[in-house]
Amino acid sequence: MNNIFGWTKEALAASLKEQGVPRFRAEQIVRWMYQRGAVSLHAMDNLPKGLRTQLAERFSIMRPQVISRLHSADGATIKLLHEFADGQTAETVLMRHSYGNSVCISTQAGCRMGCAFCASTLHGLQRNLTAGEIAAQVIGIADFLRMEGARVDTIVVMGSGEPLENYDNVVAALRLLHEDYTIGLSYRGITLSTSGIVPGIERLSEEGIPISLSISLHAPTDELRSQIMPVNRMYPLAALLRAACSYAERTKRRVTYEYILIRDLNDGVREAEQLAALLRGQLASVNLIPINPVAERQLFRPSKAAVRRFQHVLEERHITATLRREMGTDIQAACGQLRNRLMEAGL
Template sequence: MLKTKLYGLFAEEIAGALHPFGFEKYRASQVADWIYRRGIIQFEAMTNLSKQQREILAEHFAIDEPRVVEKQQSSDKRTEKFLFALADGATIETVLMRQPYGNSVCISTQVGCAMGCVFCASTLNGIIRDLDCGEMLAQIAYINKLLAIEGQKVDSVVIMGMGEPLANYEQVVRFIRLCRQPYCYEMSYRSFTLSTSGIVPGILKLAAEELPVTLAVSLHAPNDLLRSQLMPINRQYPIASVLQAADYYAQQTGRRVTYEYILIAGMNDSKENAVELAKLLHGRLAHVNLIPINPVPEKGLARPDAKTIAQFEAILRQKQISVTLRREMGTEIQAACGQLRRRVPGRL
């Protein structure tokens, strides 16, 4: 018998699923509280339900938790990477980053990625499928259980692991809305950062959702010729259209847009590139996040030297562009930006 999956359902949807079995409506909130806020996935442990109700849940419903097949920790113990196996055997990677301001989790939204960015490992083996809301939520739930042992919790979520979030739009938006519920994690909009390669229709649609999360646009080049070489999606959505959509998002939400810029030696790290980038973003509600490229063996790309990186950052500052240099976390365990991939245990 095919069981109904509860993970990823809102309380009102759980109520609808339980109604045919004679459950009172308020029981749905109790079940939601158990599986989301308390992180309990064993029906027999839901002690405010009757024994009969728990038996019905066990017979007709399921709570799928991903299986951890591999876990790595950085030498400073501030970054942990998890290789999860999903119910169908597909694998994804999720990263916990212990920041000074709290615990941040980088989640995946797809098994693999179809974007084809030349600097990223996630796209190496293409895309298998989208994740559903429950599979995204389960990544947070598992790490929350680990942190609870230390009296901590997940404080923020960066939606920039494997996959293009706006290519899985409905499930990603559902995930954010569910995380905000009082019976779930009750997280604020400011707790979420959503990264996109620049799917213009998705950015415009998100602007109308009244979900003022932080939008991070993967720019990585100051002109279309170079960006198309680095990111094939630019041929469909060139820079001007991406910036126009991002400006609209900033206008609708009042939130500053972050532009991610991976620095690659000899490709996009020159003084001229910095000046061109500053001109592109001048006058916009924008912030630049500079990211020296993280090593991906198959790509053969190198990060610039420290002097070049500092020079690039200095030019942006001189041009009055808000900029930060991303603090490196997780590179040694292939857990940093651009290093997550679909793989099997024991293999890179």
């Protein structure tokens, strides 16, 4: 039996045509799945009963199950742990901002990138998520928000996994979420974060979807970046910055460089000066993020004074630098933390 959750209207229409079912039925079915929360064809009461029975013998609608849900004390953040059909898990976070609702989604179960500061990579990569599994994270939250009269305004592809190592499924999910029969999300409301997979950045720049690109930089030199981000050994800074500049030029979208500040490792004045020199002249900004400590990593947050000093050095050198508003620290909202807790409990 085929699980059709994650199919486009066109793919479903082509399959229905083989059974002699008219195309307009595909429109009805996808809107039931993606806008009305249907998990069974039998619930679709504007389809003839005989057709529902016929299709239910061939198609299923399977969505991931929420097996853990944590709410921040201030009510602004909700973290969900989704379990997929094979038992793999991944996290999704809803963040309520003054300017709208944002959803942070995962693209892989686990991660193989090996970044020193990240919880997602502690148990390695289990597998890529499918386009349907990626899209389901957003659509499930859209269903929840709809009951409040609200909607998903933006998404950030910044959860567990390296999205450009699951390129086809990620782009398929983003295209699906853009369709008016799902949630009609503007491409300009999407930000994708990568650790620096240069071929993927180059491919994305030619995709024709004007999403914002965010690059996890975290160090201003190849030596330091290779120490904390093994991906730099394959795609060093010079190649990464060339790809980023090309992306900005082609898409006319400003690139954001994420920079996690780690005490006594990359948070000094020297590193700030090196970072400013590295990014001079680019259509880019820097998002500073004091590390959300991961117990297994023994890496610690810098002082508030050190964070302010780092930001000041950048701004003095005309580099736009913002300090990320932290949300959900009381519910382990950093990617991978809830999933790891579950795995280590042996559940």
